Amino acid sequence: MLSIGIDIGGTKILGATVDSQGQVVDKKKVKSPAQDSNAMVEVVSALINELSEEAGEIEAVGVAAAGFIDAAQSTVLYAPNLSWRNEPLRARLEERVGRPVVIENDANAAGWAEFKFGSAKDYGSMMMLTLGTGVGGAVVADGNLMRGGFGIGGELGHISVVDEGLPCGCGRLGCVEQYASGTALLREANLLADSSDPLGARLRELRDEAGSLSGHEAYQAVQERDPGTLQLVQRAAEHLAVAMGSLVAVLDPEVFVIGGGLSELGESILGPIRSAFESQLPAQGFRPVADVVLATHSNQAGVIGAADLARRSLGKL
Amino acid sequence: MLSIGIDIGGTKILGATVDSQGQVVDKKKVKSPAQDSNAMVEVVSALINELSEEAGEIEAVGVAAAGFIDAAQSTVLYAPNLSWRNEPLRARLEERVGRPVVIENDANAAGWAEFKFGSAKDYGSMMMLTLGTGVGGAVVADGNLMRGGFGIGGELGHISVVDEGLPCGCGRLGCVEQYASGTALLREANLLADSSDPLGARLRELRDEAGSLSGHEAYQAVQERDPGTLQLVQRAAEHLAVAMGSLVAVLDPEVFVIGGGLSELGESILGPIRSAFESQLPAQGFRPVADVVLATHSNQAGVIGAADLARRSLGKL
Numbered sequence: 001m002l003s004i005g006i007d008i009g010g011t012k013i014l015g016a017t018v019d020s021q022g023q024v025v026d027k028k029k030v031k032s033p034a035q036d037s038n039a040m041v042e043v044v045s046a047l048i049n050e051l052s053e054e055a056g057e058i059e060a061v062g063v064a065a066a067g068f069i070d071a072a073q074s075t076v077l078y079a080p081n082l083s084w085r086n087e088p089l090r091a092r093l094e095e096r097v098g099r100p101v102v103i104e105n106d107a108n109a110a111g112w113a114e115f116k117f118g119s120a121k122d123y124g125s126m127m128m129l130t131l132g133t134g135v136g137g138a139v140v141a142d143g144n145l146m147r148g149g150f151g152i153g154g155e156l157g158h159i160s161v162v163d164e165g166l167p168c169g170c171g172r173l174g175c176v177e178q179y180a181s182g183t184a185l186l187r188e189a190n191l192l193a194d195s196s197d198p199l200g201a202r203l204r205e206l207r208d209e210a211g212s213l214s215g216h217e218a219y220q221a222v223q224e225r226d227p228g229t230l231q232l233v234q235r236a237a238e239h240l241a242v243a244m245g246s247l248v249a250v251l252d253p254e255v256f257v258i259g260g261g262l263s264e265l266g267e268s269i270l271g272p273i274r275s276a277f278e279s280q281l282p283a284q285g286f287r288p289v290a291d292v293v294l295a296t297h298s299n300q301a302g303v304i305g306a307a308d309l310a311r312r313s314l315g316k317l
Numbered sequence: 318m319l320s321i322g323i324d325i326g327g328t329k330i331l332g333a334t335v336d337s338q339g340q341v342v343d344k345k346k347v348k349s350p351a352q353d354s355n356a357m358v359e360v361v362s363a364l365i366n367e368l369s370e371e372a373g374e375i376e377a378v379g380v381a382a383a384g385f386i387d388a389a390q391s392t393v394l395y396a397p398n399l400s401w402r403n404e405p406l407r408a409r410l411e412e413r414v415g416r417p418v419v420i421e422n423d424a425n426a427a428g429w430a431e432f433k434f435g436s437a438k439d440y441g442s443m444m445m446l447t448l449g450t451g452v453g454g455a456v457v458a459d460g461n462l463m464r465g466g467f468g469i470g471g472e473l474g475h476i477s478v479v480d481e482g483l484p485c486g487c488g489r490l491g492c493v494e495q496y497a498s499g500t501a502l503l504r505e506a507n508l509l510a511d512s513s514d515p516l517g518a519r520l521r522e523l524r525d526e527a528g529s530l531s532g533h534e535a536y537q538a539v540q541e542r543d544p545g546t547l548q549l550v551q552r553a554a555e556h557l558a559v560a561m562g563s564l565v566a567v568l569d570p571e572v573f574v575i576g577g578g579l580s581e582l583g584e585s586i587l588g589p590i591r592s593a594f595e596s597q598l599p600a601q602g603f604r605p606v607a608d609v610v611l612a613t614h615s616n617q618a619g620v621i622g623a624a625d626l627a628r629r630s631l632g633k634l
Contacts (some may be wrong), residue, residue, distance in 0.1 A: 068604060078603040080412060125466030139567065141466070146458055148569025149442030150605045153458075158566035158599035160559050162480045163491075170599040172562055174480075242477050245489060249475035250456065250567055252465025282475035282487040286395040288467045 001059040004051050005307030006044055007106055008065040010034045010081040015047040016300065017055045018307035022117030024300055026054060037111050045096035052097070061101045062310030063093065064109035064302045071151035073103045076238055080169070102310040105147075108154050109305035110297070111138020112145050114257045116308055118296035127253045128295070129156055129240065131269075132235075132260035134169075135177040141251055145309065157181070161242040179239035182215060182261040188232045189213050189221075198229030222268050233265065237272035244273075245280030248290065259295030270294060318376040321368050322624030323361055324423055325382040327351045327398040332364040333617065334372045335624035339434030341617055343371060352400050362413035365389030370416070379419045379627030380410065381426035381619045388468035390420045390630075397486070419627040422464075425471050426622035427614070428455020431574045433625055435613035443611070444570045446473055448559065448586075449577035451486075452494040458478050458568055462626065474498070478559040496556035499532060499578040505538075505549045506530050516545030532578055539585050550582065554589035561590075562597030565607065587611060 002025065007014045009032055016027040030047055033039035044063065052058045067079025074090040076082075093101045104112075111128035115138075120126040124143055130136035137156025139146040146153050157177030158170050165174025179186055192200040193207050202224065206217040221229035245257060256277070262269055274292045281289065297304060319342065324331045326349055331345040345365060350356035361380065369375045384396025391407040393399075410418045421429075427444035432455075437443040441460055447453035454473025456463040463470055474494030475487050482491025499572035509517040510524050519541065523534040561573060573594070575592055579586055591609045598606065614621060 019632035068600070078600065123466070137567075141458070141463055141470075142461070144459070146568060149440070149458070150569050150609070152565075152604050153567060153569040155566040155569075155599060159563040160478065160597075163478060163482070163559065165480070168599075170597055171601050172597060175599070194445060233404055234441070242480065246476040246563065247567065248469075249472040250454075250470060250564065251463060252470040252472075254466035254469050280477075280489060282485075282492070283385070283395065284488050287469050 001057065002055050003060045003062065003267040003307035003311045004048055004055070004058055005109070005303035005305070005310070006047060006061070006063040007109070007293055007302030007306060008032065008040070008063065008082065010066070013044060013047060014299070014303050015051050016303035016307065017051050018304050020186070020311065022113065022304050022308060024304065026051060027303070031167050033301040034081060036229055037082070037084055037087055040082070041089070041092045041096065045093055047095045048093070058099070060310035060314045061097065061099060062104055062109065062306030063089070063101055064104045064106040064306040065089070066106045068152045069103050069105050071147065071149065073151070076103065077152070101313065102313045104306050104309055105154065107136035108138045108145055109146065109309060110259070110301035111140065111154070111257070111305065112309050113297050113301040113305035114176040114259070115140045116314050117304060118301070119257045119293045120255050123254045125251070125253045126255050126257060127156065127247055127251070128259060130260035131206070131240070131258065131262035132182050134183065135181050136260070139251065141253070156243065159246060161239050162217055176239055176243040180236045185218060185232055185236055185262065186213055186215070188235070189218055189229065190231065192228055197228070199231060201228070202226040203228055219265065222265050230268070233269055233302065234272045237261070237269060238276045241276030241280045244277045245282060249282050253290055255293060257293055257295050259301070266294065318374065318557060319372050320379065320628045321365055321372070321375055322426070322622070322627070323378070323380040324426070324619030324623060325349065325357070325361065325363060325380065325399065327383070330361060330364060331616070331620055332368050333620040333624065334368050337628065339430065339621050339625060341458055341621065343368060344620070351398060354401055354404055355445065356401070356465055357399070358413065359404070359408045363408055365410070365414045369440050373629035374402040375416070377419065377624070377627035377631045378414065378416060379421055379426065379623030380406070381421045381423040381623040382406070383423045385469045386420050386422050388464065388466065390468070393420065394469070419630045420625050421626055422471065423619050424438035424453035425455045425462055425464065426626060427576070427618035428457065428471070428574070428612050428622065429626050430618040430622035431576070432457045435618070436610045437572050438572045440571045441466065442568070442570045443572050444473065444564055445569070445572060445574040447577035448497055448557070448575065448579035449499050451500065452498045453577070456568065458570070473560065473564070476560040476563060478556050493556055493560040497553045502526060502535060502549055502553055502579065503530055503532070505552070506535055506546065507548065509545055512547070516548060518545070519543040520545055536582065539582050547585070550586055550587045553579070554586060555593045557590055558593030558597045561594045562599060566599050572608040572610060574610055574612050576618070580611050
């Protein structure tokens, strides 16, 4: 039986019809009216109805959004990029689509897709770390997605790794997101290019050529094995590994899945993360070592996970 | 129906018969042959058999020990104070007592007692932080004890809160155990007493009178509202709060339960922890705030939790 998954982003909304094996059988992308919450409800409802009509019979509908979802999976408590505050999204959507809808945090949905159908499908417990604009996360323990007591768990980018460190948008200091996101890597790349350090020479060249440093230039510098850029990747990996060591202390996952834009660096970032992680293990040598692997799904993880979690949630009703 | 709980410590072993409401109906304490693993198995088996004979019918037996227990709850992988390495404790005990035995980490057992019968009994999710010789912990999410994918979760003392901080026995740097345990507080109290800082005056006096600073003197100084000692408690609370803020990001518990020797300071330590915690919340103001409460059970939490977890585990067979 098919389910529908929707992934609401700041610039676009992806909708998909997904089968029980996590395969996308149909998809549609529409522009996100991010700053207009009424328009958002209309656009998402229309997308669900359209996919539903085309699919025929539908089992469940899951909607993922970047924000804090309450424990009842009904209300978006806060969505920094989507102008939502205490938005009763579930009720508003159900009214318009005439069937039950399940709301999920987008990183949790993407993590679930990796656990159920992707890189972690052979494990019983997992933590996912998504290194993109920020650092996102998802936690699966004993085969269950851990949403948190109030619904706002899995925000793994906000583990503090540097005391009195860089200020984070969340209000804390030294969050790992400030050191191991794509944004942080580009910030450090620009600082290195700005400096007179010989290690910044290649980044300076690339910036002069392109006008500015983006993920594209950073990726190129890493492919060229530029020592300055590799050092920045190494430092990002070391900060991430501090958080991973602490996560082992808390929930001792069998595998870490690394996703997001930075994961496109492949082994160039996975290698440094793995070795830094092993040195951050509490009681190293006396415990099994978790695997560290790259994510399988990319942009579609959110819709696949949302669709499957919705199916699973109905099964529990 | 009654269950038996055993709590193996470095100096003593406590055994108890516990009813289904978490009430201890019988208990026995024996000396711990900590450095002799064969003797330990004999002593614990004898204790179980003795309690069992006195109780008549017994439903389940749970044994808690300070160490890493594998995910199958059969083998003690590592017990720093008990000379165990890959000890098949479950099989050895079952052979001697002729009934199923469940092995648990002692901090997990104590945390479960707080969740089921103590300070967190009205919540669905909890984290316990035990501030004693070290910092121990336990994690309950969605009503279940989280043992970790390999069985070694809930080691909350080994969350790193100071980058490049104090070395910990676990091999990491800056673990919260090095800043917020009773041991850490006494270390700082001695450093302050050693200094010429006027804030150390009262601690110097107390040390001169007693010969050395112990928990007793620190407790007295706090009761007297000695500014130097209160400042040390404040700093310990601030470090603990960094870890608590990160734990909210990971699993968003509804309540933190504070136990262990330092919790005997009551509101003098709970107040500072609570206010420091609120300033460490990620996205403060946009999420519910977890309660922070003192533990209810003290020395008996381990046996009560072990007995109840064993009963629960049998129910799942």
